[in-house]
Amino acid sequence: MTHIFINIPVSDLERAKAFYTGLGAGINPQFTDENAACIVWDDNVYFMVLTKEYYSTFTDKQITDPRTQSQVLIALSRESRDDVDKIIEAGIANGGTEPTEAKDYGFMYSRDLEDPDGNGVEFFFMEPRAAEQGTEAYMAEQAQA
Structure with a gap:
């Protein structure tokens, strides 16, 4: 089975968590801390909302606006x-x-x-x-x- 994780850089982690949970998504606390939150859409699709600073540790490329x-x-x-x-x-x-x-x-x-x-x-x-x-x-x- 394939699971989809989409990494999204955000400027305000708490605001992003409130936004996506306001759409009805859940949060997996096992993969959530001060740098990232695991937004759960269903059993196969997840958004990892990451602070821009943390996101930048995964790439050497410039983060777009x-x-x-x-x-x-x-x-x-x-x-x-x-x-x-x-x-x-x-x-x-x-x-x-x-x-x-x-x-x-x-x-x-x-x-x-x-x-x-x-x-x-x-x-x-x-x-x-x-x-x-x-x-x-x-x-x-x-x-x-």
């Missing part, structure tokens, strides 16, 4: 369009921002959220039949309905 530069695009699925809207609302209520308008492709609905440091996470819902059939077949089926 997520408010002005993009390093990675993270996308997490939700169970419904409503769940996408709810997590975005929770993110905004906990200090995040929505940098772009919602995108509705018919087979997929997505919204972007930036945490207080500017790190972006996209939340999306894809119609299960579109994922099974492929988007072209799904859209053709919808056009005939």
Whole structure:
């Protein structure tokens, strides 16, 4: 089984913990200290939010400013369009921002959220039949309905 750990540099660890738990994620205290927090989305997906100082011990490269530069695009699925809207609302209520308008492709609905440091996470819902059939077949089926 593969587990996904995404390392994210933050300027304020306590603020980052409050933000992500405000979205409904948990914290694994076994991997949380004054330098890092393990944000638990589910049994396979984790964010390691790390102070910038600690993050810099893992790389010799310059740490980008997520408010002005993009390093990675993270996308997490939700169970419904409503769940996408709810997590975005929770993110905004906990200090995040929505940098772009919602995108509705018919087979997929997505919204972007930036945490207080500017790190972006996209939340999306894809119609299960579109994922099974492929988007072209799904859209053709919808056009005939």
